[in-house]
Amino acid sequence: MDTVSQALLRELQDRQDIEECVSRYAHGLDRHDEALIADVYHPDAKDWHGPFAGAIPEFVTWVNALHERKTRAHTHNITTHWCELQGDRAFADSYVIFVLYLRERDVVMMGSGRYIDRLERRAGHWKIAERRTIIDMRLEAEAQPLASTPGGYPSGTWDRTDIAYVPPLTLRQPAPRDERADELLAKCAARRAIKDCIVQSVRGLDRADRPLTLDQYASGALVEDGVFRGPVERHTDLLLTRFEQEDIAITHNLTSHLVEIRGAAATAETYLTLMRFSKDGATGWVGGLRLLDRLEQRDGRWRIAKRRIVADYELAADGSAVNTDAQYLRSRRDGADISYDRR
Amino acid sequence: MTDADFADLAKPADLVHLAALQRLADKDAIRECVHRYARGIDRHDEEILRSVFHADAVDNHGSVTLGRDAFVTWANEWHVNVSTHHMHGMTTHISDIAGDEANAITYVLFTLCRKDGKTVHTGGGRYVDRLARRDGDWRITHRRLVIDWRMNASAPTAKHLAQHAQGTWDTTDPSYDPT
Numbered sequence: 001m002d003t004v005s006q007a008l009l010r011e012l013q014d015r016q017d018i019e020e021c022v023s024r025y026a027h028g029l030d031r032h033d034e035a036l037i038a039d040v041y042h043p044d045a046k047d048w049h050g051p052f053a054g055a056i057p058e059f060v061t062w063v064n065a066l067h068e069r070k071t072r073a074h075t076h077n078i079t080t081h082w083c084e085l086q087g088d089r090a091f092a093d094s095y096v097i098f099v100l101y102l103r104e105r106d107v108v109m110m111g112s113g114r115y116i117d118r119l120e121r122r123a124g125h126w127k128i129a130e131r132r133t134i135i136d137m138r139l140e141a142e143a144q145p146l147a148s149t150p151g152g153y154p155s156g157t158w159d160r161t162d163i164a165y166v167p168p169l170t171l172r173q174p175a176p177r178d179e180r181a182d183e184l185l186a187k188c189a190a191r192r193a194i195k196d197c198i199v200q201s202v203r204g205l206d207r208a209d210r211p212l213t214l215d216q217y218a219s220g221a222l223v224e225d226g227v228f229r230g231p232v233e234r235h236t237d238l239l240l241t242r243f244e245q246e247d248i249a250i251t252h253n254l255t256s257h258l259v260e261i262r263g264a265a266a267t268a269e270t271y272l273t274l275m276r277f278s279k280d281g282a283t284g285w286v287g288g289l290r291l292l293d294r295l296e297q298r299d300g301r302w303r304i305a306k307r308r309i310v311a312d313y314e315l316a317a318d319g320s321a322v323n324t325d326a327q328y329l330r331s332r333r334d335g336a337d338i339s340y341d342r343r
Numbered sequence: 344m345t346d347a348d349f350a351d352l353a354k355p356a357d358l359v360h361l362a363a364l365q366r367l368a369d370k371d372a373i374r375e376c377v378h379r380y381a382r383g384i385d386r387h388d389e390e391i392l393r394s395v396f397h398a399d400a401v402d403n404h405g406s407v408t409l410g411r412d413a414f415v416t417w418a419n420e421w422h423v424n425v426s427t428h429h430m431h432g433m434t435t436h437i438s439d440i441a442g443d444e445a446n447a448i449t450y451v452l453f454t455l456c457r458k459d460g461k462t463v464h465t466g467g468g469r470y471v472d473r474l475a476r477r478d479g480d481w482r483i484t485h486r487r488l489v490i491d492w493r494m495n496a497s498a499p500t501a502k503h504l505a506q507h508a509q510g511t512w513d514t515t516d517p518s519y520d521p522t
Binding site for chain 2: 001005006009012013016020023024026027030072073074075076077078079097099101108110141142143144145146151152153154155156162163164181184185187188191225226227253255256257258267269271273285286287288289290292294308309310311312313314315316317
């Protein structure tokens with residue numbers, strides 16, 4: 001394997017490791033597993049988490065006690081994820097849909113936030129060196145007790161009886177396979193580049209960063225969104241104006257993602273959970289959409305040539321939406337958002 | 344690959360790189376397999392759904408434990424009975440590979456539009472999967488589903504998305520049209 005391929009492989013591994021590090025945090029947190037949570041941070045890391053600011057051993061105790069006191073169950077769903085590598089340092093912006101089934105009321109609180117992380121590779125392991133947590137909005141809806149519908153689904157637990165603790169596998173070195181290494185590497189790189197392109201297209205909308213969004217599209221790219229059919233520049237301007245006028249907060253959370261590549265062309269289907277907290281009466285709204293993208297690779301760069309948007313559901317959290325806790329950091333829709341910070 | 348390339352592969356450093364590349368590709372294939380499930384179930388596409396499981400796979404959906412083909416039929420019928428539209432959004436994902444076997448945990452946010460047109464049901468769960476690679480293909484051999492929370496919200500009275508194409512449960516869905 002030549003030096004260029006080795007560097008590409010290293011970069012793809014770094015990105016995969018970093019995304020999984022953020023996911024492992026969510027898994028550890030939702031199981032109240034102190035060791036798992038602590039393991040995603042370096043020993044000297046700091047977490048700025050609303051009312052808590054400080055070192056990790058104290059953070060772990062604080063965060064578990066908070067969830068135990070306030071909730072019956074919770075999940076932290078990592079959605080849109082972006083990371084930028086700088087040697088042994090990395091900066092990541094990971095969206096989270098956090099859902100708390102409250103203990104005191106029959107209410108499920110669904111919120112949208114972001115983890116802004118500085119990660120470092122030490123002794124070959126990527127872990128968080130500094131984390132800042134943002135909360136954009138919280139919505140509320142009536143909880144449906146898990147026991148009220150037949151089905152016999154197991155619920156989560158906060159200890160090692162949870163079924164996610166499957167018997168560990170015996171580690172064996174995977175045998176290298178005979179698929180051509182250069183082709184396999186190129187395929188992995190293209191899949192990562194396409195996903196990153198789609199992620200950046202929606203991050204630009206959330207930060208009102210027009211150049212970032214437009215940079216993900218090929219020239220002459222078209223968008224079909226409801227009754228809108230036209231160039232991406234006009235579509236982006238319409239969306240940014242609407243969000244600015246109507247919303248206090250907006251987050252584009254990407255979930256299920258599939259891509260099919262044929263040479264220098266690709267199609268992708270990406271689910272979008274769009275969460276809006278509007279100025280008009282402070283109501284919450286969640287939309288379930290799909291981005292159907294046709295992408296092209298030109299001069300080594302993947303870009304979106306056409307985007308169609310399909311809608312599957314929308315829900316309102318009527319009158320029960322609540323704005324965010326003042327103790328948490330807030331998003332900004334400009335370059336002063338902390339995700340642009342590279343210190 | 345040329346013969347010279349193969350000669351290079353004999354070097355220990357290259358074996359390490361190949362193993363790393365294989366692990367990268369395997370983890371990507373496992374994530375892809377789990378995400379393909381969402382597409383299969385949301386489009387009621389039996390072919391896609393079957394492609395997620397090995398033929399002898401077992402799925403534990405609560406008290407319902409079924410083999411692959413019976414599960415596919417049951418799951419589609421169940422969704423038709425309780426909803427008009429639904430989405431399964433895959434989020435937090437971790438995988439752990441050892442040779443040709445793997446464990447994976449994938450969080451799901453599922454949303455069902457109820458037939459009354461007024462209620463939208465959303466829940467959070469986790470798929471706890473055992474996967475195996477057979478003939479180069481990563482698929483699920485055993486799946487268990489945990490449900491962590493559920494809520495009922497209302498469909499908005501003023502619909503923002505009324506003018507959008509809506510998903511369907513057949514190949515007329517826009518995602519089957521490559522343009």
